[in-house]
Amino acid sequence: MPELKPSTPKRLGYLINQYPKISHSFIRREILALETLGWEIHRFALRGWDAEVVDPDDRAELGRTAYVLDRSALSIAWAIVITMFAAPGKFGRSLIMALALMRRSDRPFFRHVIYLAEACWLARELRQRQLSHLHVHFGTNPTDVALLINCLAGVSFSFTVHGPEEFDRVGGINLKTKVEQAKFVVAISSFGRAQLMRLIDPSGWRKIKVVHCGVDERFLVSSVKANESNRLVCVGRLCEQKGQALLVSAAAQLASSGVGFELVLVGDGEHRPMIEQLIRDHQLQGKVRITGWSDGETVRQEILGARGFVLPSFAEGLAVVLMEAMALGRPVLTTYIAGNPELVVHEQNGWLFPAGAEDELADAMRRCLETPASVLQAMGEHGALAVAQKHNVKTEAGKLSELFAQALEK
Structure with missing residues:
Protein backbone atom coordinates (compact mmCIF):
# COMPACT_ATOMS: atom_id res chain seq x y z
CA MET A 1 0.00 0.00 0.00
CA VAL A 215 -18.21 -7.62 8.23
CA ASP A 216 -16.23 -7.20 11.44
CA GLU A 217 -14.93 -9.46 14.19
CA ARG A 218 -18.37 -9.83 15.78
CA PHE A 219 -19.35 -11.94 12.78
CA LEU A 220 -15.98 -13.37 11.73
CA VAL A 221 -16.04 -16.15 14.31
CA SER A 222 -13.23 -18.68 14.55
CA SER A 223 -15.52 -21.70 14.37
CA VAL A 224 -19.09 -22.34 13.31
CA LYS A 225 -21.64 -24.83 14.57
CA ALA A 226 -24.81 -25.85 12.75
CA ASN A 227 -28.17 -25.17 14.37
CA GLU A 228 -30.62 -28.09 14.21
CA SER A 229 -33.74 -26.11 15.06
CA ASN A 230 -36.58 -25.70 12.56
CA ARG A 231 -36.26 -21.90 12.62
CA LEU A 232 -35.53 -19.79 9.56
CA VAL A 233 -34.74 -16.08 9.83
CA CYS A 234 -35.00 -13.18 7.39
CA VAL A 235 -33.41 -9.80 8.18
CA GLY A 236 -34.25 -6.70 6.19
CA ARG A 237 -36.50 -3.72 5.69
CA LEU A 238 -40.11 -4.84 5.18
CA CYS A 239 -40.55 -3.48 1.66
CA GLU A 240 -41.32 -4.61 -1.88
CA GLN A 241 -37.63 -5.05 -2.78
CA LYS A 242 -36.87 -7.71 -0.16
CA GLY A 243 -39.79 -10.01 -1.03
CA GLN A 244 -41.08 -10.84 2.46
CA ALA A 245 -44.68 -11.03 1.18
CA LEU A 246 -43.63 -13.85 -1.12
CA LEU A 247 -41.81 -15.46 1.79
CA VAL A 248 -45.00 -15.55 3.86
CA SER A 249 -46.87 -17.16 0.94
CA ALA A 250 -44.12 -19.78 0.59
CA ALA A 251 -44.34 -20.42 4.33
CA ALA A 252 -48.06 -21.02 3.91
CA GLN A 253 -47.22 -23.73 1.36
CA LEU A 254 -45.00 -25.47 3.90
CA ALA A 255 -47.64 -25.23 6.61
CA SER A 256 -50.34 -26.69 4.35
CA SER A 257 -48.11 -29.65 3.54
CA GLY A 258 -47.43 -30.37 7.22
CA VAL A 259 -43.81 -29.18 7.39
CA GLY A 260 -42.87 -27.94 10.85
CA PHE A 261 -41.03 -24.61 10.96
CA GLU A 262 -40.72 -21.21 12.59
CA LEU A 263 -40.05 -18.08 10.55
CA VAL A 264 -38.69 -14.88 12.10
CA LEU A 265 -38.76 -11.59 10.19
CA VAL A 266 -36.28 -9.15 11.73
CA GLY A 267 -36.97 -5.61 10.62
CA ASP A 268 -39.67 -3.07 10.00
CA GLY A 269 -40.87 -0.90 7.17
CA GLU A 270 -43.72 0.32 5.05
CA HIS A 271 -44.96 -3.20 4.15
CA ARG A 272 -45.36 -4.34 7.75
CA PRO A 273 -49.18 -3.88 7.92
CA MET A 274 -49.63 -5.79 4.66
CA ILE A 275 -47.31 -8.60 5.78
CA GLU A 276 -49.08 -8.84 9.14
CA GLN A 277 -52.37 -9.17 7.27
CA LEU A 278 -50.92 -11.94 5.09
CA ILE A 279 -49.82 -13.78 8.23
CA ARG A 280 -53.37 -13.58 9.55
CA ASP A 281 -54.92 -14.55 6.21
CA HIS A 282 -52.76 -17.69 6.07
CA GLN A 283 -53.31 -18.39 9.81
CA LEU A 284 -49.57 -18.39 10.45
CA GLN A 285 -49.62 -16.40 13.71
CA GLY A 286 -48.05 -19.32 15.59
CA LYS A 287 -45.35 -19.87 12.99
CA VAL A 288 -44.29 -16.42 11.74
CA ARG A 289 -43.32 -13.44 13.89
CA ILE A 290 -42.00 -9.95 13.19
CA THR A 291 -39.51 -8.46 15.65
CA GLY A 292 -39.32 -4.85 14.42
CA TRP A 293 -36.02 -2.98 14.21
CA SER A 294 -33.23 -4.61 16.21
CA ASP A 295 -29.70 -3.63 17.12
CA GLY A 296 -26.66 -5.42 15.72
CA GLU A 297 -26.23 -7.82 18.62
CA THR A 298 -29.90 -8.86 18.51
CA VAL A 299 -29.62 -9.49 14.77
CA ARG A 300 -26.55 -11.61 15.40
CA GLN A 301 -28.37 -13.68 18.04
CA GLU A 302 -31.41 -14.15 15.80
CA ILE A 303 -29.16 -15.49 13.04
CA LEU A 304 -27.32 -17.81 15.42
CA GLY A 305 -30.67 -19.08 16.69
CA ALA A 306 -31.76 -20.18 13.20
CA ARG A 307 -31.10 -23.22 11.06
CA GLY A 308 -30.78 -21.09 7.92
CA PHE A 309 -31.10 -17.56 6.64
CA VAL A 310 -33.54 -16.65 3.87
CA LEU A 311 -33.65 -13.47 1.77
CA PRO A 312 -36.00 -13.69 -1.25
CA SER A 313 -35.06 -10.29 -2.74
CA PHE A 314 -36.56 -9.17 -6.04
CA ALA A 315 -33.76 -6.62 -6.50
CA GLU A 316 -30.47 -6.33 -4.70
CA GLY A 317 -26.89 -5.15 -4.86
CA LEU A 318 -25.22 -7.69 -2.60
CA ALA A 319 -26.89 -7.71 0.79
CA VAL A 320 -24.52 -7.34 3.74
CA VAL A 321 -26.83 -9.47 5.88
CA LEU A 322 -26.07 -12.45 3.61
CA MET A 323 -22.40 -12.02 4.52
CA GLU A 324 -23.26 -11.77 8.21
CA ALA A 325 -25.33 -14.96 8.16
CA MET A 326 -22.69 -16.89 6.23
CA ALA A 327 -19.91 -15.65 8.53
CA LEU A 328 -21.90 -17.09 11.45
CA GLY A 329 -22.09 -20.47 9.75
CA ARG A 330 -25.64 -20.39 8.50
CA PRO A 331 -26.50 -21.60 5.00
CA VAL A 332 -28.41 -18.95 3.08
CA LEU A 333 -31.42 -19.16 0.78
CA THR A 334 -31.57 -16.31 -1.69
CA THR A 335 -32.36 -15.30 -5.24
CA TYR A 336 -30.14 -15.76 -8.26
CA ILE A 337 -29.76 -12.02 -8.96
CA ALA A 338 -27.12 -9.27 -9.15
CA GLY A 339 -24.07 -9.96 -6.96
CA ASN A 340 -25.60 -12.80 -4.92
CA PRO A 341 -24.08 -15.66 -6.99
CA GLU A 342 -20.61 -14.11 -6.50
CA LEU A 343 -20.88 -15.12 -2.84
CA VAL A 344 -23.55 -17.83 -2.60
CA VAL A 345 -22.67 -21.12 -4.30
CA HIS A 346 -25.73 -23.30 -4.87
CA GLU A 347 -25.77 -26.38 -2.61
CA GLN A 348 -22.31 -25.57 -1.22
CA ASN A 349 -23.07 -22.75 1.20
CA GLY A 350 -26.75 -22.21 0.47
CA TRP A 351 -29.51 -22.47 -2.09
CA LEU A 352 -30.21 -20.12 -4.98
CA PHE A 353 -33.62 -19.83 -6.63
CA PRO A 354 -35.21 -17.53 -9.23
CA ALA A 355 -36.53 -14.20 -8.00
CA GLY A 356 -40.31 -14.09 -7.60
CA ALA A 357 -40.67 -17.89 -7.75
CA GLU A 358 -42.84 -18.93 -4.80
CA ASP A 359 -42.70 -22.68 -5.44
CA GLU A 360 -38.90 -22.69 -5.77
CA LEU A 361 -38.59 -20.59 -2.60
CA ALA A 362 -40.81 -23.02 -0.70
CA ASP A 363 -38.73 -25.92 -2.03
CA ALA A 364 -35.48 -24.28 -0.88
CA MET A 365 -36.97 -23.75 2.58
CA ARG A 366 -38.08 -27.36 2.71
CA ARG A 367 -34.65 -28.60 1.64
CA CYS A 368 -32.93 -26.51 4.30
CA LEU A 369 -35.28 -27.84 6.97
CA GLU A 370 -34.68 -31.46 5.85
CA THR A 371 -30.90 -31.28 5.34
CA PRO A 372 -28.91 -33.35 7.88
CA ALA A 373 -26.91 -31.50 10.51
CA SER A 374 -23.60 -32.79 9.14
CA VAL A 375 -24.34 -31.26 5.73
CA LEU A 376 -25.49 -28.00 7.30
CA GLN A 377 -22.20 -27.93 9.21
CA ALA A 378 -20.16 -28.33 6.03
CA MET A 379 -22.22 -25.68 4.22
CA GLY A 380 -21.76 -23.29 7.12
CA GLU A 381 -18.01 -23.78 7.13
CA HIS A 382 -17.83 -23.20 3.38
CA GLY A 383 -19.82 -19.98 3.69
CA ALA A 384 -17.82 -18.64 6.64
CA LEU A 385 -14.58 -19.22 4.73
CA ALA A 386 -15.91 -17.42 1.66
CA VAL A 387 -16.89 -14.37 3.74
CA ALA A 388 -13.57 -14.32 5.59
CA GLN A 389 -11.73 -14.32 2.27
CA LYS A 390 -13.88 -11.79 0.39
CA HIS A 391 -15.68 -9.61 2.95
Whole structure:
Protein backbone atom coordinates (compact mmCIF):
# COMPACT_ATOMS: atom_id res chain seq x y z
CA MET A 1 0.00 0.00 0.00
CA PRO A 2 1.57 3.35 -1.01
CA GLU A 3 2.50 5.83 1.72
CA LEU A 4 0.87 9.24 1.66
CA LYS A 5 3.16 12.15 0.91
CA PRO A 6 4.10 14.02 4.10
CA SER A 7 2.28 17.11 2.81
CA THR A 8 -0.92 15.14 2.23
CA PRO A 9 -2.77 14.47 5.52
CA LYS A 10 -4.93 11.40 5.78
CA ARG A 11 -8.14 13.39 6.11
CA LEU A 12 -11.33 13.19 4.09
CA GLY A 13 -15.06 13.72 4.28
CA TYR A 14 -17.78 11.08 4.04
CA LEU A 15 -21.23 12.10 2.80
CA ILE A 16 -24.37 9.97 3.09
CA ASN A 17 -28.01 10.89 2.58
CA GLN A 18 -29.16 9.46 5.93
CA TYR A 19 -26.70 8.43 8.63
CA PRO A 20 -26.62 6.52 10.87
CA LYS A 21 -29.33 4.17 9.67
CA ILE A 22 -30.10 0.61 10.76
CA SER A 23 -29.51 -0.79 7.27
CA HIS A 24 -26.25 1.14 6.81
CA SER A 25 -24.15 -0.50 9.51
CA PHE A 26 -21.66 -1.47 6.79
CA ILE A 27 -20.86 2.24 6.27
CA ARG A 28 -20.13 2.65 9.97
CA ARG A 29 -17.88 -0.40 9.90
CA GLU A 30 -16.06 0.96 6.87
CA ILE A 31 -15.48 4.35 8.48
CA LEU A 32 -14.24 2.84 11.75
CA ALA A 33 -11.92 0.46 9.87
CA LEU A 34 -10.45 3.39 7.93
CA GLU A 35 -9.89 5.25 11.18
CA THR A 36 -7.88 2.31 12.53
CA LEU A 37 -5.68 2.74 9.43
CA GLY A 38 -4.94 6.33 10.44
CA TRP A 39 -7.58 8.22 8.47
CA GLU A 40 -9.39 11.19 10.00
CA ILE A 41 -12.95 10.85 8.73
CA HIS A 42 -15.37 13.77 8.90
CA ARG A 43 -18.94 12.48 8.67
CA PHE A 44 -21.62 14.51 6.89
CA ALA A 45 -25.22 13.56 6.22
CA LEU A 46 -27.96 15.45 4.47
CA ARG A 47 -30.33 14.36 7.22
CA GLY A 48 -30.76 11.85 10.03
CA TRP A 49 -32.80 8.67 9.94
CA ASP A 50 -36.54 9.14 10.39
CA ALA A 51 -36.92 6.28 12.89
CA GLU A 52 -35.49 5.49 16.31
CA VAL A 53 -31.76 4.72 16.31
CA VAL A 54 -31.67 1.50 18.34
CA ASP A 55 -28.10 0.29 17.92
CA PRO A 56 -25.63 1.72 20.50
CA ASP A 57 -22.88 1.89 17.87
CA ASP A 58 -25.17 3.91 15.60
CA ARG A 59 -26.14 6.21 18.47
CA ALA A 60 -22.44 6.92 19.02
CA GLU A 61 -22.21 8.10 15.40
CA LEU A 62 -24.94 10.71 15.91
CA GLY A 63 -22.59 13.02 17.76
CA ARG A 64 -19.83 12.58 15.19
CA THR A 65 -21.96 13.57 12.21
CA ALA A 66 -22.72 17.04 10.85
CA TYR A 67 -26.26 17.27 9.43
CA VAL A 68 -26.87 19.74 6.61
CA LEU A 69 -30.62 19.98 7.02
CA ASP A 70 -30.27 20.58 10.76
CA ARG A 71 -28.86 24.00 9.89
CA SER A 72 -31.14 26.99 9.97
CA ALA A 73 -32.45 28.30 6.68
CA LEU A 74 -30.56 31.52 7.45
CA SER A 75 -27.17 29.79 7.70
CA ILE A 76 -27.71 27.95 4.41
CA ALA A 77 -28.95 31.13 2.71
CA TRP A 78 -25.90 32.97 4.04
CA ALA A 79 -23.65 30.28 2.54
CA ILE A 80 -25.30 30.84 -0.84
CA VAL A 81 -24.83 34.62 -0.63
CA ILE A 82 -21.17 34.33 0.38
CA THR A 83 -20.51 31.88 -2.44
CA MET A 84 -22.21 34.07 -5.03
CA PHE A 85 -20.13 37.12 -4.12
CA ALA A 86 -16.85 35.40 -3.28
CA ALA A 87 -16.74 33.18 -6.39
CA PRO A 88 -19.37 34.36 -8.89
CA GLY A 89 -17.82 32.45 -11.79
CA LYS A 90 -17.78 29.15 -9.93
CA PHE A 91 -21.28 29.74 -8.61
CA GLY A 92 -22.49 30.44 -12.16
CA ARG A 93 -20.91 27.24 -13.49
CA SER A 94 -22.43 25.29 -10.61
CA LEU A 95 -25.85 26.77 -11.33
CA ILE A 96 -25.51 25.74 -14.98
CA MET A 97 -24.52 22.24 -13.83
CA ALA A 98 -27.55 22.08 -11.51
CA LEU A 99 -29.83 23.11 -14.36
CA ALA A 100 -28.28 20.50 -16.66
CA LEU A 101 -28.81 17.80 -14.02
CA MET A 102 -32.39 18.97 -13.52
CA ARG A 103 -33.27 18.70 -17.22
CA ARG A 104 -32.39 15.00 -17.29
CA SER A 105 -33.56 14.18 -13.79
CA ASP A 106 -36.60 12.28 -12.58
CA ARG A 107 -36.85 14.72 -9.65
CA PRO A 108 -38.52 18.16 -9.72
CA PHE A 109 -36.66 21.42 -10.26
CA PHE A 110 -36.81 22.60 -6.65
CA ARG A 111 -34.86 19.52 -5.49
CA HIS A 112 -31.86 20.64 -7.54
CA VAL A 113 -32.09 24.14 -6.10
CA ILE A 114 -31.90 22.49 -2.66
CA TYR A 115 -28.90 20.38 -3.75
CA LEU A 116 -27.08 23.55 -4.83
CA ALA A 117 -27.88 25.23 -1.51
CA GLU A 118 -26.61 22.17 0.37
CA ALA A 119 -23.47 22.19 -1.76
CA CYS A 120 -22.79 25.85 -0.90
CA TRP A 121 -22.97 25.13 2.82
CA LEU A 122 -20.93 21.94 2.61
CA ALA A 123 -18.28 23.50 0.37
CA ARG A 124 -17.61 26.15 3.02
CA GLU A 125 -17.52 23.49 5.73
CA LEU A 126 -15.03 21.38 3.77
CA ARG A 127 -12.78 24.40 3.20
CA GLN A 128 -12.85 25.29 6.90
CA ARG A 129 -11.91 21.72 7.81
CA GLN A 130 -9.25 21.66 5.05
CA LEU A 131 -10.74 18.61 3.37
CA SER A 132 -9.86 18.18 -0.30
CA HIS A 133 -11.67 14.91 -1.05
CA LEU A 134 -15.20 13.73 -0.36
CA HIS A 135 -16.41 10.12 -0.55
CA VAL A 136 -20.13 9.46 -0.97
CA HIS A 137 -22.21 6.35 -0.44
CA PHE A 138 -24.93 5.77 -3.06
CA GLY A 139 -25.11 7.42 -6.45
CA THR A 140 -28.37 9.25 -5.75
CA ASN A 141 -28.89 12.79 -4.39
CA PRO A 142 -25.79 12.99 -2.12
CA THR A 143 -23.66 12.47 -5.21
CA ASP A 144 -25.51 15.35 -6.92
CA VAL A 145 -24.36 17.48 -4.00
CA ALA A 146 -20.78 16.19 -4.28
CA LEU A 147 -20.73 16.95 -8.01
CA LEU A 148 -21.85 20.53 -7.32
CA ILE A 149 -19.26 20.90 -4.55
CA ASN A 150 -16.63 19.86 -7.08
CA CYS A 151 -17.81 22.73 -9.33
CA LEU A 152 -17.96 25.23 -6.47
CA ALA A 153 -14.77 24.47 -4.60
CA GLY A 154 -12.68 22.03 -6.64
CA VAL A 155 -13.05 19.33 -3.96
CA SER A 156 -12.60 15.98 -5.69
CA PHE A 157 -15.09 13.22 -4.99
CA SER A 158 -15.57 9.49 -5.29
CA PHE A 159 -18.63 7.40 -4.58
CA THR A 160 -19.78 3.87 -3.89
CA VAL A 161 -22.61 2.45 -5.99
CA HIS A 162 -24.67 -0.27 -4.33
CA GLY A 163 -27.76 -0.89 -6.44
CA PRO A 164 -30.43 -1.70 -7.21
CA GLU A 165 -31.85 1.84 -7.08
CA GLU A 166 -28.99 3.42 -9.01
CA PHE A 167 -29.30 0.87 -11.82
CA ASP A 168 -33.09 1.31 -11.92
CA ARG A 169 -32.69 5.08 -12.39
CA VAL A 170 -29.54 5.46 -14.47
CA GLY A 171 -30.90 8.34 -16.56
CA GLY A 172 -33.03 9.90 -13.84
CA ILE A 173 -30.09 10.35 -11.45
CA ASN A 174 -27.53 11.29 -14.15
CA LEU A 175 -25.35 8.34 -13.15
CA LYS A 176 -23.22 8.52 -16.31
CA THR A 177 -22.23 12.14 -15.63
CA LYS A 178 -21.37 11.33 -12.03
CA VAL A 179 -19.16 8.38 -13.01
CA GLU A 180 -17.37 10.50 -15.61
CA GLN A 181 -16.70 13.37 -13.17
CA ALA A 182 -15.66 11.30 -10.15
CA LYS A 183 -12.03 10.67 -9.26
CA PHE A 184 -12.92 6.99 -8.94
CA VAL A 185 -16.08 4.92 -8.43
CA VAL A 186 -16.52 1.89 -6.20
CA ALA A 187 -18.83 -1.01 -7.03
CA ILE A 188 -19.63 -3.56 -4.31
CA SER A 189 -19.62 -6.51 -6.71
CA SER A 190 -18.37 -7.49 -10.14
CA PHE A 191 -21.97 -7.34 -11.32
CA GLY A 192 -22.17 -3.73 -10.16
CA ARG A 193 -18.90 -2.87 -11.88
CA ALA A 194 -20.20 -4.33 -15.15
CA GLN A 195 -23.35 -2.17 -14.95
CA LEU A 196 -21.18 0.94 -14.52
CA MET A 197 -18.89 -0.10 -17.36
CA ARG A 198 -21.93 -0.08 -19.66
CA LEU A 199 -22.36 3.65 -19.05
CA ILE A 200 -19.02 5.09 -20.05
CA ASP A 201 -16.33 4.83 -22.70
CA PRO A 202 -13.88 1.94 -22.20
CA SER A 203 -11.11 4.48 -21.65
CA GLY A 204 -12.70 5.24 -18.27
CA TRP A 205 -13.18 1.67 -17.06
CA ARG A 206 -9.98 1.74 -14.98
CA LYS A 207 -11.55 4.21 -12.55
CA ILE A 208 -14.27 1.69 -11.58
CA LYS A 209 -13.03 -0.46 -8.69
CA VAL A 210 -14.58 -3.35 -6.78
CA VAL A 211 -14.45 -2.96 -3.01
CA HIS A 212 -16.75 -5.34 -1.16
CA CYS A 213 -18.86 -4.43 1.83
CA GLY A 214 -17.39 -6.06 4.90
CA VAL A 215 -18.21 -7.62 8.23
CA ASP A 216 -16.23 -7.20 11.44
CA GLU A 217 -14.93 -9.46 14.19
CA ARG A 218 -18.37 -9.83 15.78
CA PHE A 219 -19.35 -11.94 12.78
CA LEU A 220 -15.98 -13.37 11.73
CA VAL A 221 -16.04 -16.15 14.31
CA SER A 222 -13.23 -18.68 14.55
CA SER A 223 -15.52 -21.70 14.37
CA VAL A 224 -19.09 -22.34 13.31
CA LYS A 225 -21.64 -24.83 14.57
CA ALA A 226 -24.81 -25.85 12.75
CA ASN A 227 -28.17 -25.17 14.37
CA GLU A 228 -30.62 -28.09 14.21
CA SER A 229 -33.74 -26.11 15.06
CA ASN A 230 -36.58 -25.70 12.56
CA ARG A 231 -36.26 -21.90 12.62
CA LEU A 232 -35.53 -19.79 9.56
CA VAL A 233 -34.74 -16.08 9.83
CA CYS A 234 -35.00 -13.18 7.39
CA VAL A 235 -33.41 -9.80 8.18
CA GLY A 236 -34.25 -6.70 6.19
CA ARG A 237 -36.50 -3.72 5.69
CA LEU A 238 -40.11 -4.84 5.18
CA CYS A 239 -40.55 -3.48 1.66
CA GLU A 240 -41.32 -4.61 -1.88
CA GLN A 241 -37.63 -5.05 -2.78
CA LYS A 242 -36.87 -7.71 -0.16
CA GLY A 243 -39.79 -10.01 -1.03
CA GLN A 244 -41.08 -10.84 2.46
CA ALA A 245 -44.68 -11.03 1.18
CA LEU A 246 -43.63 -13.85 -1.12
CA LEU A 247 -41.81 -15.46 1.79
CA VAL A 248 -45.00 -15.55 3.86
CA SER A 249 -46.87 -17.16 0.94
CA ALA A 250 -44.12 -19.78 0.59
CA ALA A 251 -44.34 -20.42 4.33
CA ALA A 252 -48.06 -21.02 3.91
CA GLN A 253 -47.22 -23.73 1.36
CA LEU A 254 -45.00 -25.47 3.90
CA ALA A 255 -47.64 -25.23 6.61
CA SER A 256 -50.34 -26.69 4.35
CA SER A 257 -48.11 -29.65 3.54
CA GLY A 258 -47.43 -30.37 7.22
CA VAL A 259 -43.81 -29.18 7.39
CA GLY A 260 -42.87 -27.94 10.85
CA PHE A 261 -41.03 -24.61 10.96
CA GLU A 262 -40.72 -21.21 12.59
CA LEU A 263 -40.05 -18.08 10.55
CA VAL A 264 -38.69 -14.88 12.10
CA LEU A 265 -38.76 -11.59 10.19
CA VAL A 266 -36.28 -9.15 11.73
CA GLY A 267 -36.97 -5.61 10.62
CA ASP A 268 -39.67 -3.07 10.00
CA GLY A 269 -40.87 -0.90 7.17
CA GLU A 270 -43.72 0.32 5.05
CA HIS A 271 -44.96 -3.20 4.15
CA ARG A 272 -45.36 -4.34 7.75
CA PRO A 273 -49.18 -3.88 7.92
CA MET A 274 -49.63 -5.79 4.66
CA ILE A 275 -47.31 -8.60 5.78
CA GLU A 276 -49.08 -8.84 9.14
CA GLN A 277 -52.37 -9.17 7.27
CA LEU A 278 -50.92 -11.94 5.09
CA ILE A 279 -49.82 -13.78 8.23
CA ARG A 280 -53.37 -13.58 9.55
CA ASP A 281 -54.92 -14.55 6.21
CA HIS A 282 -52.76 -17.69 6.07
CA GLN A 283 -53.31 -18.39 9.81
CA LEU A 284 -49.57 -18.39 10.45
CA GLN A 285 -49.62 -16.40 13.71
CA GLY A 286 -48.05 -19.32 15.59
CA LYS A 287 -45.35 -19.87 12.99
CA VAL A 288 -44.29 -16.42 11.74
CA ARG A 289 -43.32 -13.44 13.89
CA ILE A 290 -42.00 -9.95 13.19
CA THR A 291 -39.51 -8.46 15.65
CA GLY A 292 -39.32 -4.85 14.42
CA TRP A 293 -36.02 -2.98 14.21
CA SER A 294 -33.23 -4.61 16.21
CA ASP A 295 -29.70 -3.63 17.12
CA GLY A 296 -26.66 -5.42 15.72
CA GLU A 297 -26.23 -7.82 18.62
CA THR A 298 -29.90 -8.86 18.51
CA VAL A 299 -29.62 -9.49 14.77
CA ARG A 300 -26.55 -11.61 15.40
CA GLN A 301 -28.37 -13.68 18.04
CA GLU A 302 -31.41 -14.15 15.80
CA ILE A 303 -29.16 -15.49 13.04
CA LEU A 304 -27.32 -17.81 15.42
CA GLY A 305 -30.67 -19.08 16.69
CA ALA A 306 -31.76 -20.18 13.20
CA ARG A 307 -31.10 -23.22 11.06
CA GLY A 308 -30.78 -21.09 7.92
CA PHE A 309 -31.10 -17.56 6.64
CA VAL A 310 -33.54 -16.65 3.87
CA LEU A 311 -33.65 -13.47 1.77
CA PRO A 312 -36.00 -13.69 -1.25
CA SER A 313 -35.06 -10.29 -2.74
CA PHE A 314 -36.56 -9.17 -6.04
CA ALA A 315 -33.76 -6.62 -6.50
CA GLU A 316 -30.47 -6.33 -4.70
CA GLY A 317 -26.89 -5.15 -4.86
CA LEU A 318 -25.22 -7.69 -2.60
CA ALA A 319 -26.89 -7.71 0.79
CA VAL A 320 -24.52 -7.34 3.74
CA VAL A 321 -26.83 -9.47 5.88
CA LEU A 322 -26.07 -12.45 3.61
CA MET A 323 -22.40 -12.02 4.52
CA GLU A 324 -23.26 -11.77 8.21
CA ALA A 325 -25.33 -14.96 8.16
CA MET A 326 -22.69 -16.89 6.23
CA ALA A 327 -19.91 -15.65 8.53
CA LEU A 328 -21.90 -17.09 11.45
CA GLY A 329 -22.09 -20.47 9.75
CA ARG A 330 -25.64 -20.39 8.50
CA PRO A 331 -26.50 -21.60 5.00
CA VAL A 332 -28.41 -18.95 3.08
CA LEU A 333 -31.42 -19.16 0.78
CA THR A 334 -31.57 -16.31 -1.69
CA THR A 335 -32.36 -15.30 -5.24
CA TYR A 336 -30.14 -15.76 -8.26
CA ILE A 337 -29.76 -12.02 -8.96
CA ALA A 338 -27.12 -9.27 -9.15
CA GLY A 339 -24.07 -9.96 -6.96
CA ASN A 340 -25.60 -12.80 -4.92
CA PRO A 341 -24.08 -15.66 -6.99
CA GLU A 342 -20.61 -14.11 -6.50
CA LEU A 343 -20.88 -15.12 -2.84
CA VAL A 344 -23.55 -17.83 -2.60
CA VAL A 345 -22.67 -21.12 -4.30
CA HIS A 346 -25.73 -23.30 -4.87
CA GLU A 347 -25.77 -26.38 -2.61
CA GLN A 348 -22.31 -25.57 -1.22
CA ASN A 349 -23.07 -22.75 1.20
CA GLY A 350 -26.75 -22.21 0.47
CA TRP A 351 -29.51 -22.47 -2.09
CA LEU A 352 -30.21 -20.12 -4.98
CA PHE A 353 -33.62 -19.83 -6.63
CA PRO A 354 -35.21 -17.53 -9.23
CA ALA A 355 -36.53 -14.20 -8.00
CA GLY A 356 -40.31 -14.09 -7.60
CA ALA A 357 -40.67 -17.89 -7.75
CA GLU A 358 -42.84 -18.93 -4.80
CA ASP A 359 -42.70 -22.68 -5.44
CA GLU A 360 -38.90 -22.69 -5.77
CA LEU A 361 -38.59 -20.59 -2.60
CA ALA A 362 -40.81 -23.02 -0.70
CA ASP A 363 -38.73 -25.92 -2.03
CA ALA A 364 -35.48 -24.28 -0.88
CA MET A 365 -36.97 -23.75 2.58
CA ARG A 366 -38.08 -27.36 2.71
CA ARG A 367 -34.65 -28.60 1.64
CA CYS A 368 -32.93 -26.51 4.30
CA LEU A 369 -35.28 -27.84 6.97
CA GLU A 370 -34.68 -31.46 5.85
CA THR A 371 -30.90 -31.28 5.34
CA PRO A 372 -28.91 -33.35 7.88
CA ALA A 373 -26.91 -31.50 10.51
CA SER A 374 -23.60 -32.79 9.14
CA VAL A 375 -24.34 -31.26 5.73
CA LEU A 376 -25.49 -28.00 7.30
CA GLN A 377 -22.20 -27.93 9.21
CA ALA A 378 -20.16 -28.33 6.03
CA MET A 379 -22.22 -25.68 4.22
CA GLY A 380 -21.76 -23.29 7.12
CA GLU A 381 -18.01 -23.78 7.13
CA HIS A 382 -17.83 -23.20 3.38
CA GLY A 383 -19.82 -19.98 3.69
CA ALA A 384 -17.82 -18.64 6.64
CA LEU A 385 -14.58 -19.22 4.73
CA ALA A 386 -15.91 -17.42 1.66
CA VAL A 387 -16.89 -14.37 3.74
CA ALA A 388 -13.57 -14.32 5.59
CA GLN A 389 -11.73 -14.32 2.27
CA LYS A 390 -13.88 -11.79 0.39
CA HIS A 391 -15.68 -9.61 2.95
CA ASN A 392 -13.39 -8.84 5.88
CA VAL A 393 -13.96 -5.15 6.56
CA LYS A 394 -10.30 -4.58 7.44
CA THR A 395 -9.13 -5.98 4.12
CA GLU A 396 -11.69 -4.01 2.13
CA ALA A 397 -10.92 -0.81 4.04
CA GLY A 398 -7.29 -1.33 3.09
CA LYS A 399 -8.28 -1.27 -0.57
CA LEU A 400 -10.22 1.95 -0.04
CA SER A 401 -7.33 3.46 1.88
CA GLU A 402 -5.05 2.91 -1.09
CA LEU A 403 -7.57 4.50 -3.46
CA PHE A 404 -7.98 7.54 -1.21
CA ALA A 405 -4.21 7.92 -0.90
CA GLN A 406 -3.86 7.88 -4.68
CA ALA A 407 -6.70 10.40 -5.07
CA LEU A 408 -5.06 12.84 -2.63
CA GLU A 409 -1.65 12.53 -4.26
CA LYS A 410 -2.88 13.60 -7.70
